[in-house]
Amino acid sequence: MAMSRGWRVAVSRRLTGNRLALTAAVVGSALVAALDTMADGWTPGAVALLIGPLLVCAHLGTRRTAAVAAWSLVLALGAAATHQRVAPPDFAAQFLALLAGSALAVRNAARHTAVALALARTTEVARVSQRALLRPVSVQFGGVTVRTRHHCPIPGSSTGGDLYDIVHTPYGARLLIGDVRGHGLDALGTAAATIGAFRDLAYLTPALGDLAEALDARISPDLGPEDFVTAIFAEFAPGEVRLVNCGHPAPVRLGKQIRLLEPPECALPLGLHPTPRPHRVFLQNGDRLLFYTDGLTEARDANGTVFPLLDQVGDALAAPAPSDALDALYDRVTAHADGPLTDDLALVLCQLNEQPLGSRSAPRTPSTPHKAT
Known part of the structure; x- marks a missing residue:
């Protein structure tokens, strides 16, 4: 009704x-x-x-x-x-x-x-379908607390292709965040197919790089010649996070320093047959990782200046509660844009807690080499 x-x-x-x-x-x-x-x-x-x-x-x-x-x-x-x-x-x-x-x-x-x-x-x-697909997530896997936000554009704008999901697998907690090229029902359908394939493959594929390639092979036949999906895969393990970046904006690590976790080598987006190379990032208790879609970095003010992410994210995410931190970040980006955003925005904040990271899953040696950063 x-x-x-x-x-x-x-x-x-x-x-x-x-x-x-x-x-x-x-x-x-x-x-x-x-x-x-x-x-x-x-x-x-x-x-x-x-x-x-x-x-x-x-x-x-x-x-x-x-x-x-x-x-x-x-x-x-x-x-x-x-x-x-x-x-x-x-x-x-x-x-x-x-x-x-x-x-x-x-x-x-x-x-x-x-x-x-x-x-x-x-x-x-x-x-309604997009809200069901991008449901708010508030979970804790092992020593990782995850909170999400998804903000739709102003009324009258078409639906976007933002997507995210997190699952607890035998290989640890795995996160996917991505953005489908384009807007409308086609982009929404591709986002739903990508999330569905991720949920299937995340439990069956031991290596994170192989997971990205398997997901690319699963969704590519249904994409048009100019369609693609930018994506980041993250896998949390004791004391580290393993990342595979397929053409998506790099996440931000907030700890003793604030920096972008850019991949050593750029990989193509899903749908364009990437050859991703995973890399490791060592973490400490209390560190936060911010994953986001380009609605954040492409938000512009009246003069066309993009949102200064690294200058703003530290103060915005300083709130003790992850949910409050995400709300503060959204308030800052809308203040920068002087009103509601015209593009979808997905935010995923992961925080390491005091308890041992990955305590609910046994450590493993990945089958694909990872580069530590």
Whole structure:
């Protein structure tokens, strides 16, 4: 029911909220009729009263367009009766033309209403699906606490392709964050397919690099020639995190120092057949890792200046509670952009706790070499 009310309210605002168009149509039709009534020489004729229905049919709903059309017909009959011109053939022809034009205007309004209803329903379904796909995560695996946030763009923008997921596997806690190229339902479908494939493969693939390649092979057949998915894979182990970056913005480590965890070698995004090389980052208790999508780094102010991530992230994420830290970061980026963001933004904050990291899963020696950083 909540979804139904949502799209009905949106359509109501779009189709019946334009009072200016309605007022202009009613007043304009009345002025034309008054001119027809008072003029001694040239008169505009009944056909000129089509101005009312034509003004509103593209903006208002079927009922209001029909009401304006009826108003125009009444004005035409009233103006003709004033001059006793109801019977002549020229008036009959004009009145029929007015009647036909009014009917077409009502039909056009009905088509606009149907299209708007379908668009609103589709948009609302997409948003609900996206919220279900990117559900808020608040979990703790071993010594890692994970909190997430996903912020949709301003109303009217299309849904994006941000994605994230975290699973607890025999190889440790594994995280995926990514961004599908493009927007709309196609991007949302690709995001859902990517998350589904990650959940399947994360439990079956021991090496993190092999997981990235297997996921690429799984989703590539369903991608278009220009489609791809930027992604980061993270695997938490005692005292370290293992990373595979496939063309995604580098995460930020917040500890004694704040720095980007850029990969030693850049790999192509998923869908373009990357050859990723995992690398290690050693961690200490209390360290935080921020994963994000490009909605954060591409947020711009009125002058076109991008959000200064490294300058802002330290103070923003200083809040003791990870959830409060994410909220503070979002407040800062929206303040920088001077309003809601126009692109989706996904944030994942991982914090190492005091208890031994990875205590719920046995350490393992990865089958693929990792480079320590």
